[in-house]
Amino acid sequence: xxxxxxxxxxxxxxxxxxxxxxxxxxRNATMADCATCAKKLGLRxxxxxxxxIFLYEEASEEExxxxxxxxxxxxxxxxxxxxxxxxKEASEEExxxxxxxxxxxxxxxxxxxxxxxxKxxxxxxxxxxxFANRIAFNVREKGRGPDKPGRFKNVAGIGWYVDEYNLAxxxxxxxxxxxxxxxxxxxxxxxxxxxxxxxxxxxxxVGLVPLECxxxxxxxxxxxxxxxIVDERQKVALVIERLGLNSVSRFxxxxxxIDYKCKLADPPLMSMTVKSFVEILGARTxxxxxxxxxxxxxxxxxxxxxxxxxxxxxSVKFQALDAQMRALIKPLxxxxxxxxxxxxxxxxxxxDYMTAMRMSKETEEEKALREAAMQKGLxxxxxxxxxxxxxxxxxxxxxxxxxxxxxxxxxxDLQVGARCLELGIWGCWKNVEINMKxxxxxxxxxxxxxxxxxxxxKADKKSKEVLDxxxxx
Numbered sequence: 001x002x003x004x005x006x007x008x009x010x011x012x013x014x015x016x017x018x019x020x021x022x023x024x025x026x027r028n029a030t031m032a033d034c035a036t037c038a039k040k041l042g043l044r045x046x047x048x049x050x051x052x053i054f055l056y057e058e059a060s061e062e063e064x065x066x067x068x069x070x071x072x073x074x075x076x077x078x079x080x081x082x083x084x085x086x087x088k089e090a091s092e093e094e095x096x097x098x099x100x101x102x103x104x105x106x107x108x109x110x111x112x113x114x115x116x117x118x119k120x121x122x123x124x125x126x127x128x129x130x131f132a133n134r135i136a137f138n139v140r141e142k143g144r145g146p147d148k149p150g151r152f153k154n155v156a157g158i159g160w161y162v163d164e165y166n167l168a169x170x171x172x173x174x175x176x177x178x179x180x181x182x183x184x185x186x187x188x189x190x191x192x193x194x195x196x197x198x199x200x201x202x203x204x205x206v207g208l209v210p211l212e213c214x215x216x217x218x219x220x221x222x223x224x225x226x227x228x229i230v231d232e233r234q235k236v237a238l239v240i241e242r243l244g245l246n247s248v249s250r251f252x253x254x255x256x257x258i259d260y261k262c263k264l265a266d267p268p269l270m271s272m273t274v275k276s277f278v279e280i281l282g283a284r285t286x287x288x289x290x291x292x293x294x295x296x297x298x299x300x301x302x303x304x305x306x307x308x309x310x311x312x313x314x315s316v317k318f319q320a321l322d323a324q325m326r327a328l329i330k331p332l333x334x335x336x337x338x339x340x341x342x343x344x345x346x347x348x349x350x351x352d353y354m355t356a357m358r359m360s361k362e363t364e365e366e367k368a369l370r371e372a373a374m375q376k377g378l379x380x381x382x383x384x385x386x387x388x389x390x391x392x393x394x395x396x397x398x399x400x401x402x403x404x405x406x407x408x409x410x411x412x413d414l415q416v417g418a419r420c421l422e423l424g425i426w427g428c429w430k431n432v433e434i435n436m437k438x439x440x441x442x443x444x445x446x447x448x449x450x451x452x453x454x455x456x457x458k459a460d461k462k463s464k465e466v467l468d469x470x471x472x473x
Contacts, residue, residue: 020056020068024210026258035059057175068175069142069156132159132168135192139172139185151188152180165248167201177213183220186243202247211259214239228313228326230333267344286354291346291385291431298392298424299339304417305399306332308410312402321405328398335395339424342388346431349384353377374438381435382448385428389455392425396462403469411470418470422463429456 021041023034038059046053060066136157137143143150150157154176162169172185182205190200218235221227221242229235236253245251254260269277269288277296281288309329312318318325356373360366399421402414432452439445 022207023059024208024258026210026262031058131193131196131198132161132170134196135159135189136170136172138192139170139188152185154179155185157185167248169204177210177216181213181216181220182209183217183239183243200244202244204248205245205251205256208256208258208261211236211257214253214257217243228322228329230330267341269344269347270340287347287350288343289347289350290427291350291381291388292343294385294424294427294431295339295342295346295388296424297420297427298388299336299343301417301419301421301424302332302336302339302392302395304413304420305395305402306336308402308406308414308417309398311410311413312405312407315407318407324401324405328401332395332398335391338391339388342384342391346381346384346388349377349380353381375440378435378439379441379444382432382439385431386448386452389425389428389432389452389459392421392428393455393458395421396458396466399466400462400469403466403473408473411473415467415470418463418466422459425459426456429453 021038023037025031025034035058038055042053042055042059045051054071055061055065056068056071057066065071136159138150139152140150140155140157141153142156154174156173156175157170159168159170161167170189172189174180174182174185182203186203193200214236215232217239218229221238222229222235227238229238233253236257240246240251240253269280269292272280277288281293306329309325309332312321313325313329314322353374354377356370356377359370359373361370399414399418403418406414429452432448436445436449
């Protein structure tokens with residue numbers, strides 16, 4: 001965008017006052033959805049504000065128009081060269097793929113870069129930011145030119161000195177964390193700085209970051225340092241600490257991690273107090289009912305199993321079992337988290353069936369539509385408890401191993417846990433059975449009934465095994 005009288009100033013590669021407007025997929029959105037949003041916004045900005053708009057990355061349909069540095073330099077000559085270069089035809093096939101390339105190639109960067117289009121080494125490499133630039137050139141994909149590429153794909157970078165922080169900074173843009181994640185670049189920068197006898201004091205995240213990106217980084221440090229962390233928030237805290245994200249300003253994950261910033265409220269049932277949930281179970285309503293209660297009971301069972309694991313892990317007396325406890329606690333922890341959400345899923349599925357029952361049935365067509373919707377609702381009401389059984393079923397091996405070697409002081413906890421897990425699976429089985437009587441698809445009835453019965457029979461057998469093992473200790 002053109003600032004008044006073309007007076008916009010800045011050090012970072014850019015098009016103008018608004019350089020980029022990225023769309024990032026969150027929750028059930030896809031990158032294709034984001035590309036559609038980008039095109040709609042671009043069309044509106046172009047029509048209403050009469051400014052040049054360039055699509056980049058996944059939104060661009062031409063390979064040579066995807067890289068942002070390419071678009072910046074080749075198409076528009078950076079900010080200062082926009083008016084002279086806009087509309088010129090790009091001559092290279094791979095120019096417009098990445099954000100940094102679009103900035104540099106399509107528009108020529110902002111101050112004076114139009115005179116250096118096509119030349120290597122245009123970025124400043126002197127003064128306080130000299131070493132930062134050197135490292136930036138090492139890690140960015142472009143490197144120092146066509147014959148001297150950098151280390152990482154989908155990475156752009158430049159170095160400068162930030163007076164506000166009294167520090168040299170390497171400004172890096174990672175456009176696809178699935179290709180090159182933040183920690184990969186950060187650790188490489190630290191290695192280079194160490195070789196130059198320089199200290200890296202931390203990092204700063206500008207904008208929002210997907211939770212998946214952070215969890216991937218957490219797994220890197222967990223594996224590298226042989227840590228044992230299963231809680232999501234603790235993993236986030238680990239990343240913040242390892243990347244030094246609080247070094248120049250406080251990193252607030254609830255504001256800067258996209259999934260947390262856009263997080264919807266937890267489902268109503270799982271958010272209730274124990275007292276409120278028990279009271280609503282006893283109310284004159286058809287839901288929540290046995291299915292939701294079964295999911296909760298199963299979650300209590302896996303939770304108690306996880307508890308025994310934690311009561312064993314880290315204890316000097318059971319130090320030899322630490323590695324085994326790590327392997328046993330994680331599936332129980334993960335299952336507990338999933339099962340808690342199944343409390344609301346069961347009620348929601350039953351609500352879909354009730355909604356179908358209230359559909360109009362005056363005409364033959366309406367009757368057919370109503371019957372189809374009811375059958376779909378019934379299958380959903382069956383599939384939810386069936387899937388709850390499957391999640392709970394995955395925990396039996398861990399429960400059995402804990403019964404063999406876990407801290408015997410938690411014996412009664414695991415006994416209760418085994419019974420809860422068994423009862424939760426039994427309850428879900430009974431919910432499958434009662435909803436099956438109105439299903440008309442015979443193949444579905446036979447297949448699902450057999451699967452549910454098999455899961456229950458296994459739960460009955462495994463629960464007895466856990467209890468027998470514990471009783472013998």
